[in-house]
Amino acid sequence: MTPMEPTGAVRQSAEAAVQVSTVVPDVALEHRRQSERRVALAPELVTIRDLKMHFPVIEGALFSKEVARVKAVDGINLTIRKGETLGLVGESGCGKTTTGRCILRLEHPTGGEILFDGKNLVDLDQKSMQALRQKIQVIFQDPYSSLNPRMKIGEIISEPMKVHGTEPNKAARDARVAELLRLCGLDPKFADRYPHEMSGGQRQRVGIARALSVRPEFIICDEAISALDVSIQAQIINLLEDLREQFGLTYLFIAHDLSVVRHLCHRVAVMYLGKIVELADCDELYSNPLHPYTQALLAAVPVPDPDLERARAHRIVKGEVPSPMNPPKGCVFHPRCPLAVDCCAKIVPEFRELRPGHWVACSVI
Amino acid sequence: MEAGQVKRLKGRPYSTDDERREVSRLLKIDSLQTYFFSAAGVVKAVDGISLDINQGETIAIVGESGCGKSVSALSILRLVADPPGRIIGGSIRFRDRDLLKLSEEEIREVRGKDIAMVFQEPMTSLNPVLTIGRQLTETMEQHLDMTHDQAVARAVELLGMVGISDPARRLRQYPHHFSGGMRQRVMIAMALCCEPKLIIADEPTTALDVTVQAQILELMKDLTQRLGVALIIITHNLGIVARYADRVNVMYAGRIIESGTAHEIYHHPHHPYTLALLRSVPRMDQPRRARLDPVEGQPPDLSRLGAGCSFHPRCGFAIARCASQSPPLERIDGGDHLAACFEADNVAKSMARSS
Ligand SMILES: Nc1ncnc2c1ncn2[C@@H]1O[C@H](COP(=O)(O)OP(=O)(O)OP(=O)(O)O)[C@@H](O)[C@H]1O
Ligand SMILES: Nc1ncnc2c1ncn2[C@@H]1O[C@H](COP(=O)(O)OP(=O)(O)OP(=O)(O)O)[C@@H](O)[C@H]1O
Ligand code: SF4
Ligand code: SF4
Numbered sequence: 149m150t151p152m153e154p155t156g157a158v159r160q161s162a163e164a165a166v167q168v169s170t171v172v173p174d175v176a177l178e179h180r181r182q183s184e185r186r187v188a189l190a191p192e193l194v195t196i197r198d199l200k201m202h203f204p205v206i207e208g209a210l211f212s213k214e215v216a217r218v219k220a221v222d223g224i225n226l227t228i229r230k231g232e233t234l235g236l237v238g239e240s241g242c243g244k245t246t247t248g249r250c251i252l253r254l255e256h257p258t259g260g261e262i263l264f265d266g267k268n269l270v271d272l273d274q275k276s277m278q279a280l281r282q283k284i285q286v287i288f289q290d291p292y293s294s295l296n297p298r299m300k301i302g303e304i305i306s307e308p309m310k311v312h313g314t315e316p317n318k319a320a321r322d323a324r325v326a327e328l329l330r331l332c333g334l335d336p337k338f339a340d341r342y343p344h345e346m347s348g349g350q351r352q353r354v355g356i357a358r359a360l361s362v363r364p365e366f367i368i369c370d371e372a373i374s375a376l377d378v379s380i381q382a383q384i385i386n387l388l389e390d391l392r393e394q395f396g397l398t399y400l401f402i403a404h405d406l407s408v409v410r411h412l413c414h415r416v417a418v419m420y421l422g423k424i425v426e427l428a429d430c431d432e433l434y435s436n437p438l439h440p441y442t443q444a445l446l447a448a449v450p451v452p453d454p455d456l457e458r459a460r461a462h463r464i465v466k467g468e469v470p471s472p473m474n475p476p477k478g479c480v481f482h483p484r485c486p487l488a489v490d491c492c493a494k495i496v497p498e499f500r501e502l503r504p505g506h507w508v509a510c511s512v513i
Numbered sequence: 514m515e516a517g518q519v520k521r522l523k524g525r526p527y528s529t530d531d532e533r534r535e536v537s538r539l540l541k542i543d544s545l546q547t548y549f550f551s552a553a554g555v556v557k558a559v560d561g562i563s564l565d566i567n568q569g570e571t572i573a574i575v576g577e578s579g580c581g582k583s584v585s586a587l588s589i590l591r592l593v594a595d596p597p598g599r600i601i602g603g604s605i606r607f608r609d610r611d612l613l614k615l616s617e618e619e620i621r622e623v624r625g626k627d628i629a630m631v632f633q634e635p636m637t638s639l640n641p642v643l644t645i646g647r648q649l650t651e652t653m654e655q656h657l658d659m660t661h662d663q664a665v666a667r668a669v670e671l672l673g674m675v676g677i678s679d680p681a682r683r684l685r686q687y688p689h690h691f692s693g694g695m696r697q698r699v700m701i702a703m704a705l706c707c708e709p710k711l712i713i714a715d716e717p718t719t720a721l722d723v724t725v726q727a728q729i730l731e732l733m734k735d736l737t738q739r740l741g742v743a744l745i746i747i748t749h750n751l752g753i754v755a756r757y758a759d760r761v762n763v764m765y766a767g768r769i770i771e772s773g774t775a776h777e778i779y780h781h782p783h784h785p786y787t788l789a790l791l792r793s794v795p796r797m798d799q800p801r802r803a804r805l806d807p808v809e810g811q812p813p814d815l816s817r818l819g820a821g822c823s824f825h826p827r828c829g830f831a832i833a834r835c836a837s838q839s840p841p842l843e844r845i846d847g848g849d850h851l852a853a854c855f856e857a858d859n860v861a862k863s864m865a866r867s868s
């Protein structure tokens with residue numbers, strides 16, 4: 149197909165366009181169903197049980213004492229199957245990155261367990277963890293702070309290969325660096341540049357190339373593509389999908405762009421203030437969101453069409469963003485929830501399976 | 514003010530053409546060129562862009578990663594590191610002054626007070642060893658002659674406005690105690706603190722969830738309407754552009770290749786790159802696709818641009834002369850919609866056929 153051919157997607161009426169379109173063209177549907185069926189039967193790769201990460205807030209210079217705790221992650225349960233892409237979305241500051249950091253053992257959780265391939269990462273010793281690091285890679289949210297400014301791009305990308313000894317020979321490493329740069333849409337010449345000589349999006353792709361360098365099994369993508377322009381996003385998404393097909397890679401895909409999550413993920417978990425409030429298959433979640441917060445999120449997605457966008461009212465979730473230092477009692481969403489009733493302020497809603505595979509934490513629906 | 518409760522002025526969704534001509538011009542960029550002189554060659558990061566922005570107006574700059582959006586923005590405030598970067602041509606008039614001719618001290622004054630910038634990567638501009646509060650109050654004490662207590666009160670108010678809970682306590686924390694999106698909001702609060710005339714926001718909301726994103730953009734929109742603040746938004750999010758921008762500028766390889774109202778750009782694109790860009794996004798309002806369509810081919814190397822149209826190696830519409838001649842940015846039908854393509858009419862027809 150030439151790049152300029154129409155995609156065949158038909159523009160819809162103003163009414164229909166603000167809703168999530170649930171019509172899936174046949175080819176895509178068949179392909180997805182196949183891969184979903186495969187994934188649903190696959191063994192669990194990552195299992196998170198009652199994970200808690202509470203940060204102490206210390207004040208006072210001389211006699212420092214703990215004055216509060218940030219309950220960044222407050223008892224979440226998740227499973228990710230082999231070959232699956234699990235989307236993790238939710239309010240900024242709700243604990244998505246912290247969850248990822250716990251899996252990587254960059255934070256030591258306050259409680260709970262994280263099983264990877266049956267091994268509990270929480271109490272693994274340094275040596276066994278080091279061996280696992282090759283299998284678990286991460287693409288960070290903020291490329292600037294995750295790339296060493298004094299290293300050239302080529303060195304940054306080949307560093308993990310050296311550490312894990314996956315590519316002992318220098319020539320092979322250099323070849324792989326060039327190949328990875330090309331895969332990520334960068335000129336191999338960039339290997340000789342320093343991070344500050346590149347644009348934000350170019351740096352982000354270096355992060356992606358580095359994560360792929362040691363052929364991991366599981367990749368945590370934390371806002372991995374949000375700094376990229378839409379065309380390169382499309383290219384990287386296609387790349388992630390190809391790698392998933394070819395090597396059975398598993399992703400935890402943390403993102404704010406709900407249209408991208410819909411395109412890429414098998415299942416989606418929605419987080420709010422340290423807790424998971426809804427979890428379902430991708431199509432099910434987008435066509436039938438049950439939790440009021442998920443509904444608010446989906447309603448806020450801007451559509452790339454100026455006529456539609458300006459014609460529709462923008463409802464902002466009312467109320468203040470609550471503080472994880474002092475979360476609301478009962479249902480954490482109740483001060484802002486349009487459906488809240490009296491009991492919501494008292495009772496913590498149970499995480500229930502309302503339909504097969506569709507879980508939600510709300511006592512009203 | 515309670516977060517999320519941004520008041521909107523009714524009856525003025527966005528300025529009409531007539532209104533726009535009446536208000537005064539705030540910034541006029543003319544043929545700006547910013548190059549990097551590195552060992553590997555000259556990188557023509559910005560190569561002759563021209564832009565106007567009026568009081569109260571919101572313009573968007575979109576375009577491929579690495580095409581020179583951030584460098585354009587940094588050039589306005591003369592923040593490009595020299596060496597290796599240098600502004601080698603053009604002028605940037607802000608009200609009645611050419612920013613390129615100001616002394617170092619004068620431009621610093623402009624940066625603090627008149628033009629604020631929200632940087633793309635928050636960690637590049639937050640100081641990791643100072644508390645959030647210190648970073649916010651410092652500029653206010655310096656530029657607005659506030660007492661420390663006044664500045665703290667204002668900082669608390671600003672953090673509340675950008676939706677950070679428990680602001681008084683958060684002021685005593687350090688950047689690494691904040692999530693990515695919270696850091697970005699601190700940057701936005703900083704930009705707002707001195708009530709600038711122009712805010713340049715480079716990817717202001719990429720790290721934010723869509724509800725907070727909407728809240729902040731509505732806040733900014735409100736400032737443009739109430740106080741006449743002008744806004745330059747650099748973003749990859751075509752949904753945001755569709756909703757907020759009065760005018761959209763599409764950049765490719767250091768140049769503006771198409772410019773027009775949001776309606777013109779989205780519904781009547783006249784440049785093949787714009788068309789390809791619009792087609793590469795997954796959309797919630799359309800059926801899911803099996804595969805996304807990125808723009809084919811490699812992004813151009815800005816240190817080795819040839820004589821012809823910089824898009825021609827990737828262009829499905831290219832004709833013979835595209836390889837040797839560079840298309841000028843020209844008016845479409847004599848209006849304010851501009852495009853730089855020899856085949857603009859054919860592109861428009863192809864778009865019309867496909868919709
Ligand atoms: N080292 C730390 N000390 C204290 N608080 C922390 C620390 N790291 C994170 N937090 C807090 O934990 C909460 C969750 O942060 P996290 O980075 O996981 O959010 P997030 O969901 O990734 O948000 P975003 O979408 O904005 O990146 C925030 O309130 C943050 O301030
Ligand atoms: N110090 C430097 N030395 C050499 N080249 C540079 C330097 N800084 C930036 N560049 C180049 O200038 C070009 C423009 O960079 P810029 O940061 O403006 O891109 P951008 O459009 O903002 O992209 P993004 O969307 O990825 O942020 C890029 O191709 C980049 O590689
Ligand atoms: S439990 Fe109550 S407050 Fe919580 S989401 Fe459901 S209706 Fe809203
Ligand atoms: S001038 Fe030629 S190569 Fe350039 S965009 Fe137009 S048709 Fe394509």
Ligand SMILES: [Mg+2]
Pocket residue numbers: 244245246289370692693694
């Ligand atoms: Mg995060």
Ligand SMILES: [Mg+2]
Pocket residue numbers: 347348349582583584633715
């Ligand atoms: Mg940039």
